Structures are given as structure tokens and as C-alpha cells.
Amino acid sequence: MDKITSTARLMDAEELAQRQAGEASFLQLPARSSVFAERSMRLRQLASGHAMGKFLQFMAELADAQQRALASFPVVPLPDGEALMQASRLGMPPLPGEHWPRDPAWQQCLRQIATEVLPKAPEGGREVLQDLTQADGEWLEQQADKLLHGVMQGLDMAAAPIIASALQVYWTHLVIAVQEQGAPAGLAEPFGRVDDATACPCCGSRPTASVVKAGAERGGQRYLHCSLCSTQWHMVRIKCTHCESTKGLVYESMAPVDATEEESKGREPVVQAEACSECGHYLKLVHADRDVMAEPVADDLATLTLDLLVAETGLQRHGVNLLLLFGESEEPAPDPELQ
Known part of the structure; x- marks a missing residue:
């Protein structure tokens, strides 16, 4: 059993702002050779002895399949120089998840992933994966639209994590390919700051979690991790x-119910929920400065209990994990073995 513990912000707001000003590079783009492989490694580590161990192990297999798909992703259309300039002028992301015209290559990526993980999936999820290997393209596009627009009604909740995994590979490839293509004349970098500081500067999606970095260059700096790219x-x-307020931030974490106050103080949690009393939202904060193996998506999946405990206080989650969704659906209920 777990209980929730709270801590307040320890550093004065102005002091922290001054310390961070000018120190952090704004963007950290994904690495083609390792982005999903690192997630898989962390998921396998977290699965050991975990109550959701089988689920986390399957998610590790899924991440491995994503890594292979990313390594072999075909050439697809990218925004040209004028499109990148226009997005920069408007303060908009150049690869918006809700509006970018998807190339059919993402569907082939989905079928590849579903085929690869099918033999390793729990028995209850194999029918869903088999269906996805042969799914109609128009239906897949409809499901992708719902996922990318955050529409739960009519979304096939059992198939959604696999569909999302292919969309993640596609958008991660797009970001990497645009960066490799380079910026047009007059623009320093293809990606930069956008008007909405809470949304991804590349694709406009919400974050899954934020991560506090370790190491000399970025140690202590907080980065938001995009749920899509x-x-x-x-x-x-x-x-x-969520609201960018500098007031009322509280950090919630889990501790065993039988832990003493002294024992709880001696354990620095790797994952906390950063809760805002001003807007009533929260987002997970993953401390890579406390565990260098920590990975935002993996650690978010492994701390579902923290979401349940925080939700009981009435707070709403700001971010989204596309591999674990909840909501109303017109499709049959998802099989708990897969979702």
C-alpha cells in the first residue's frame, strides 16, 4: 500500500529564475539511434518486482519495435524552408500533430510494429494486434485523428496504444529529419520557441511528463517531454x-503506508507530481538527477498509482501518455491484459 506525501517548493522563485536564466539550451531533440531503446531499457528495469511487471515488459517489447521501425523509416515529405519560416513568424510548431498531412508510411510502420510484438503479447491482446496488421487504412486514419485531437469518443481503446506507438515513431522521424535537413536562410534553427510555452515547439503536443536533468551541462534543469515526437x-x-503560474506549486510523491516520517525523509522520490493550486492541474516530474536511468514515458507508466492518488484530491492531469489512455469509447472495452 502507498500513501501520498507533499513537499513545498524549496527555492525562492526569483533566485531559481536568475540561476537558470541563460544556462539551459532550449531544445533537446531525440536521437535516432537510442530514443526508444533507452525507454525499453528503463521499462525492463522497472518491471522487475513491479505489480504491473507484465504490462511494463510488454511496453518494453513495444519500445524495441519502435526503435527498429525508427531506424528503417522511409523518406517522407517534410516542411520546406518557407513553411519553417512561416511557422517561426507565427510562433507555431512546424509539424503540428493535429494538422500535419500524414504520409501513409506511418500505417506501414504500425503494421510492422504490430507484427513484431504479436508473438510476445499477452494472449488477451493478440487478437487486437492481429487485426491491426490488416486494418483498413481509412479506419486507421480516423483513429489517428481522434488520438491526435484528444477525442476519446469512438476511439478503440485496446488498439490505441499500438496506433499511438506508430505515430510516435513517425513524428520522431519527422523531427529528426527536419533537423538533419537544416534551417533555411534567415533562420538559425528549424525549431525554436513558440507562443504556447506549455506545448511542444516541434509538433504542438502536450507533454507526458517533465524531467530534471543530471550531468554538468544541464544538471538541475527541467525539460518537458513531448508525448508524440x-x-x-x-x-x-x-x-x-499548465498555467505558468509561479504560485502554489506543491510536490506530491508516494511512500509506503508503514514508512516512518524519518524513513520517508531519507528517500528522495524519483517521480513526483507537481501540483498547482492556482489552476488545479498536475504533471509528473521525473528526477534523472536522482536516478540517471530514469526515462519520462517509462517512469510515468510505472507510477500509475501516483496518478490515482493525486486524482483523489481533485487535481486534473495536464499531460498525456499516449500509451495508456482512459476515457469513454464506443468500441468494446479494452482487454486489461493489453491496456
């Missing part, structure tokens, strides 16, 4: 990731 962007730790 794996980009990470800097946001100072004094701000709520």
Missing part, C-alpha cells in the same frame, strides 16, 4: 506547466 524543451522549474 520525443522532443524535450526547457521550462524553468518555478512555473506550472
Whole structure:
């Protein structure tokens, strides 16, 4: 059993802002060779002895399949120089998840992933995966639209994590390919700051979680991790990731119910929920500075109990994990073995 514990912000807001100003590079783009492989490694580590161990192990298999798909992703259309300039002028992401015209290559990626993980899936999820290997393209596009627009009604909740995994590979490839293509004349970088600081500067999606970095270059800096394209962007730790307020931030974490106060103090949690009393939202904060193996998506999946405990206080989650969705659906209920 677990209980929730709270801590307040320890550093004065202005002091932290001054310390962080100018120190952090704004963007950390995904690495083609390792982005999903690192997630898989962390998921396998977290699965050992975990109550959701079988689920986390399957998610590790899924991440491995994503890594292979990313490594062999075909050439697809990218925004040209004028489109990148226009997005920069408007303060908009150049690869918007809700509006970018998807190339059919993402569907082939989905079928590849579903085929690869099918033999390793729990028995209850194999029918869903088999259906996805042969799914109608128009239906897949409809499901993708719902996922990318955050529409739960009519979304096949059992198939959604696999569909989302292919969309993640596609958008991660797009971001990497645009960066490799380079910026047009007159633009320093193809990606930069956008008007909405709480949304991904590359694709406009919500974050899954934020991560506090370790190491000499970015140690202590907080980055938001995009739920779709794996980009990470800097946001100072004094701000709520939903409303950007610098007031009323509290950090919730889990501790065993039988732990003494002294024992709880001696354990620095790797994952906390950063809760804002101003807007009533929260987002997970993953401390890579406390565990260098921590990975935002993996650690978010492994701390579902924290979401349940925080939700009981009436707070709403700001971010989204596309691999674990909840909501109303007109489709049959998802099989608990897969979702």
C-alpha cells in the first residue's frame, strides 16, 4: 500500500529564475539511434518486482519495435524552408500533430510494429494486434485523428496504444529529419520557441511528463517531454506547466503506508507530481538527477498509482501518455491484459 506525501517548493522563485536564466539550451531533440531503446531499457528495469511487471515488459517489447521501425523509416515529405519560416513568424510548431498531412508510411510502420510484438503479447491482446496488421487504412486514419485531437469518443481503446506507438515513431522521424535537413536562410534553427510555452515547439503536443536533468551541462534543469515526437524543451522549474503560474506549486510523491516520517525523509522520490493550486492541474516530474536511468514515458507508466492518488484530491492531469489512455469509447472495452 502507498500513501501520498507533499513537499513545498524549496527555492525562492526569483533566485531559481536568475540561476537558470541563460544556462539551459532550449531544445533537446531525440536521437535516432537510442530514443526508444533507452525507454525499453528503463521499462525492463522497472518491471522487475513491479505489480504491473507484465504490462511494463510488454511496453518494453513495444519500445524495441519502435526503435527498429525508427531506424528503417522511409523518406517522407517534410516542411520546406518557407513553411519553417512561416511557422517561426507565427510562433507555431512546424509539424503540428493535429494538422500535419500524414504520409501513409506511418500505417506501414504500425503494421510492422504490430507484427513484431504479436508473438510476445499477452494472449488477451493478440487478437487486437492481429487485426491491426490488416486494418483498413481509412479506419486507421480516423483513429489517428481522434488520438491526435484528444477525442476519446469512438476511439478503440485496446488498439490505441499500438496506433499511438506508430505515430510516435513517425513524428520522431519527422523531427529528426527536419533537423538533419537544416534551417533555411534567415533562420538559425528549424525549431525554436513558440507562443504556447506549455506545448511542444516541434509538433504542438502536450507533454507526458517533465524531467530534471543530471550531468554538468544541464544538471538541475527541467525539460518537458513531448508525448508524440520525443522532443524535450526547457521550462524553468518555478512555473506550472499548465498555467505558468509561479504560485502554489506543491510536490506530491508516494511512500509506503508503514514508512516512518524519518524513513520517508531519507528517500528522495524519483517521480513526483507537481501540483498547482492556482489552476488545479498536475504533471509528473521525473528526477534523472536522482536516478540517471530514469526515462519520462517509462517512469510515468510505472507510477500509475501516483496518478490515482493525486486524482483523489481533485487535481486534473495536464499531460498525456499516449500509451495508456482512459476515457469513454464506443468500441468494446479494452482487454486489461493489453491496456
